[in-house]
Amino acid sequence: MSFVGDLFSSNSAPSYNAGAAVSAQSGANDAATRLSAQLNRYDSYGPGGSTTWSNQGDKWTQTQTLNPSQQNQFDSTNAIGESVLGQAQQYAGSLPNQSFSYDGAPEYQSSLDRSGLADVPSDIGAYQDQATQTAYDRTMGMLNPQFDKQNEAMIQQLANQGIMQGSDAYTSAVDDFNRNKNNAMLSASQDAIMTGDALAGSMFNRGLTSRQQGLSERTTDLNLNNAARSNYANENLTTRNQNLNELAALLQGSPALQMPGGSGGAMVNAQAPDVMGAYNTANNNALMQYQASQANQGAMLGGLSNLGMMAMMG
Template structure:
């Protein structure tokens, strides 16, 4: 019987991937430890400390403990003192702003009145008195001037001069109120916003500083080429199969290349053909002979299409005299003796 060597078993891709992942994790942890370098400067220091572990599970269910590091920033003693003092100052300003906020709660709940009546009233209340005082002084000056000219009060000349004065005063008043209207609007808004601006100024000096985080080193795990491992495993198996098939074909070709000289001799002895199960594949039982021996459909390993016949080992158990050993140790069946 011809034997063919078995190809080496290809490495299991899952085990290979698991081993590669373990190596990658160990390398990454080592690189991470080398990357986190403590820093010490005159202004302060930065230190990295391991504060815990994170469990990582790979696709094969194996777990790894990945160290978690935290960054700690520390001021120098001088800078720490400045920081503490600044924080106290900002806290005091924040408290003052909070107190002022209670005083303006009523202002925030009231709408700003910029109606014409309110603006005119504001202008009259704040500036009309000064305007009237100026024109009262001008009128006294006019009376004195008319008296010096001998124009008596009640005379036509006096009435005409007073009428002209009143016309100029009214025109000036209209112009004055028009000019003061915009100023009155701005003043109303200023009075409304002043408390808010004061609080804003207090708060601007008491803002909480956001922490400044350093850029932590990053370490990435190398990826495992799982598909490549599987394909490589397949290629190895395919190569082994092709090698095994080639060796088997060569052996069988040499065996059956003996030709009809040997097989023909067996045929002359009444044996119909080689029926060794080891030389057949795709075997399908399709019935049995009258003697009870099963009948199969099959193909020889060297080709030649589908065949119908028996298996020599089964015939040998039932009718030993119908089976004989042929070339290469393969069994032959004498069909005339099994009907």
């Protein structure tokens, strides 16, 4: 095309095919993913066996192979495991299927029955008075005959001595006798009080000891009863849990044989090319060229217009 034709030609803006760019980028990503999978699925070989990969299209298959010795151990381990599981199944069939019950155990006792225990004397004062009076009467019962004999002997002695009743000597002798008698009665009263106190204390202590003995025996019986209940529970729970413990022991443990695995090599991650970036760069360059072309064309057309105006004015 001539210069004039180029000058007045109409340039079209570059078009951007987004679908083609996305499709191309998706294809690049898929290819990078497949390459990464292929690079990372490498075969490994060791003393225990091997791990190999095979590509079934987009589906990979991993195969683990034991060496003959390890395979024999693996088969033996499985056989033992099946035997143990068979025993465990038998134990499971004998497990109790009812909740634990205290039926048959002694009833738990939380308090003491105090009925029938010896009573501790409460009216000690009345018993003390009675004991004091009894002791005093007993003592006086022995002293009064002596006082009577001593009184008769004194009167006879005074008469023999010619001391007449009503005389000062007679009165003095009677006063001495009565004084001695009163002292003896006072001593008997004091001894009776001490005897009453001792007997009352002894009575209280015997009653208290008897009651405490009864409480001690009943406390011992309560403890023995509750201990028997606890032993009942422990023995029955031990028997109940024995099968559970044996079943747990059978199910515990881990296989001694480990399957071979791949070596821990570094993972490879293949990067897809930036197709979208390349598309964007090419489109931006084309757009810049179009804009520059449009600017140049506009400038030249403006220049020609100015020349024409100048010619007309000249």
